[in-house]
Ligand code: DX5
């Protein structure tokens with residue numbers, strides 16, 4: 001019997017930016033696995049968030065890996081900046097990227113983990129040509145751009161499909177989900193095959209605080225840990 005460990009990646013998009021360092025330290029104390037940084041440029045998605053300066057500011061604050069989710073046009077132009085700022089892994093989107101192999105290998109040449117995200121309307125077959133090279137697949141469970149959106153249930157079938165492919169061609173690759181993940185949806189995505197959960201609102205916006213949010217997610221996914 002083997003044990004499947006579920007990684008928890010709090011998205012700082014839902015944190016109190018005026019107290020960002022403290023909130024990240026608190027999440028680290030409460031036992032999360034990495035910090036998820038949502039980067040938005042107002043072009044690829046309608047919203048604008050943060051860039052490499054914030055990653056550099058967080059680098060000395062935490063020992064946890066910093067995972068940068070780039071929701072930006074032309075991500076190639078910024079990969080080195082995020083690496084220099086202290087990113088440990090970089091996720092780019094399939095959508096709008098005509099040179100995905102170049103982008104992924106560019107990230108890996110810096111000895112950083114490379115992930116590719118697919119939006120809810122993008123079929124899993126979009127990953128076929130690249131999936132064997134990846135360190136992480138991110139199945140978006142909402143449309144990217146904003147925190148606090150409702151989980152899209154039709155993504156569960158996609159998680160299952162990606163999981164089946166990864167089992168065959170790249171079993172060491174992480175399968176992460178992002179958007180609307182909370183105590184109710186975590187068991188569904190874990191059952192479908194996800195092994196990493198991004199969560200913003202349900203952690204930083206939890207009514208009883210960060211520790212309670214993390215605890216709720218861990219409890220919600222633990223029943224599926226043994227595979
Ligand atoms: C959406 C972002 C997510 C988002 C998740 O564009 O990629 O990481 O912040 O937020 P919640 O957990 O609030 O849905």
Ligand code: ZN
Nearest residue numbers: 038069178198
């Ligand atoms: Zn994200």
